[in-house]
Amino acid sequence: MTDREPKKTRSTAQKSLIRSALSVETRFVSAQELHRTLAAAGHTVGLATVYRQLNALSESGQADSITVADRQLFRACDQNEHHHHLVCEDCGRAVEVGPPGEDWIRNVAQANDFTVTSHVLEIFGLCSDCSRNRSDRESQDPGTAGS
Ligand SMILES: [Zn+2]
Ligand SMILES: [Zn+2]
Numbered sequence: 001m002t003d004r005e006p007k008k009t010r011s012t013a014q015k016s017l018i019r020s021a022l023s024v025e026t027r028f029v030s031a032q033e034l035h036r037t038l039a040a041a042g043h044t045v046g047l048a049t050v051y052r053q054l055n056a057l058s059e060s061g062q063a064d065s066i067t068v069a070d071r072q073l074f075r076a077c078d079q080n081e082h083h084h085h086l087v088c089e090d091c092g093r094a095v096e097v098g099p100p101g102e103d104w105i106r107n108v109a110q111a112n113d114f115t116v117t118s119h120v121l122e123i124f125g126l127c128s129d130c131s132r133n134r135s136d137r138e139s140q141d142p143g144t145a146g147s
């Protein structure tokens with residue numbers, strides 16, 4: 001009797017499944033990583049679906065999306081306030097940080113005759129755990145960064 005589309009229902013269920021899986025993560029994760037986590041928990045969701053839903057969450061402002069070394073990473077985020085992140089480049093752990101002096105962005109743009117439409121600013125580094133691990137590792141393995 002109802003003209004409810006089963007397809008739409010399924011995609012809504014997948015969306016909430018993916019959103020809750022993402023909200024468990026405190027770090028930025030890739031679609032592949034989240035897909036693996038879902039599979040391990042017994043959910044059969046295609047990687048393309050995970051990817052599509054993550055992008056939808058990001059577009060609707062429910063998730064942050066950043067690109068690190070050509071990999072797109074996602075993290076659940078309810079903050080509608082403009083903010084930036086401190087991101088651990090080893091484990092993806094992230095801390096949300098408030099905007100710095102945003103005037104600086106407008107000023108440098110203005111000085112170069114640009115009108116600002118958007119900006120991206122993430123600070124990358126190592127969290128305390130990873131920096132401890134890395135200095136342990138560095139005694140045997142000299143860094144491979146930079147080629
Ligand atoms: Zn955020
Ligand atoms: Zn870390």
Ligand SMILES: [Zn+2]
Pocket residue numbers: 082083084099100102119121
């Ligand atoms: Zn900003």
